[in-house]
Amino acid sequence: MAKRNPFEKYLKGEDLLQRAVINYITMAYPDAIFTHPMNEGKRTPFEQYxxxxxxxxxxxxxxxxxxxxxxxxxxxxxxxxxxxxPTDNQKKWLKWLEKCNWATFVHNDFDECINTINKYFKNEL
Known part of the structure; x- marks a missing residue:
């Protein structure tokens, strides 16, 4: 039996949603170049600085x-x-990226998110 990761208990709903989306992209579009920027999270004062x-x-x-x-x-x-x-800063980023010819979305539903990703890769966005 595999050992559970002791940090799993700290994962929250949005983390689990993100992981499910990442798993889908990895399987459905293995050549896609993507990332999750590690901007959020609790940090020490030095890490914040x-x-x-x-x-x-x-x-x-x-x-x-x-x-x-x-x-x-x-x-x-x-x-x-x-x-x-989304926060005001998140809305700003989405607007900035739109000006740079990016497709931008806010999703709270796995199926809607996957639908958007599929449309993107089918050139429907």
């Missing part, structure tokens, strides 16, 4: 797909759990 010092910006979307399609330069998705809404 260092992130700001090195140029980290608040509000960057949860999922960035850099693989362009025929119409867009990339796909940015802000994931929210249940009824959470």
């Amino acid at each position: 260092k992130m700001k010092y090195l140029g980290a910006k608040p509000g960057i979307p949860d999922l960035l797909i850099f693989t362009p399609n025929a119409n867009r330069s990339g796909l940015a998705i802000e994931l929210k759990y249940k009824y959470n809404k």
Whole structure:
């Protein structure tokens, strides 16, 4: 029997949603170039200072797909759990990316998110 990771108990709803989306992209689009920027989370005062010092910006979307399609330069998705809404900084990032010819979305539902990703890779966005 495999040992459970002791940190799993700290994962929350949005973390689990993100992992499910990442698993889907990895299986359905193995050549996709994507990442989750590690901007959020509790940090020590030094880590906060260092992130700001090195140029980290608040509000960057949860999922960035850099693989362009025929119409867009990339796909940015802000994931929210249940009824959470994007922050002002998150809204700013989505607008900035739209100006750079990115498709941008906010999703709180796995199926809707997967539908968006599939449409993106089919050049329907």
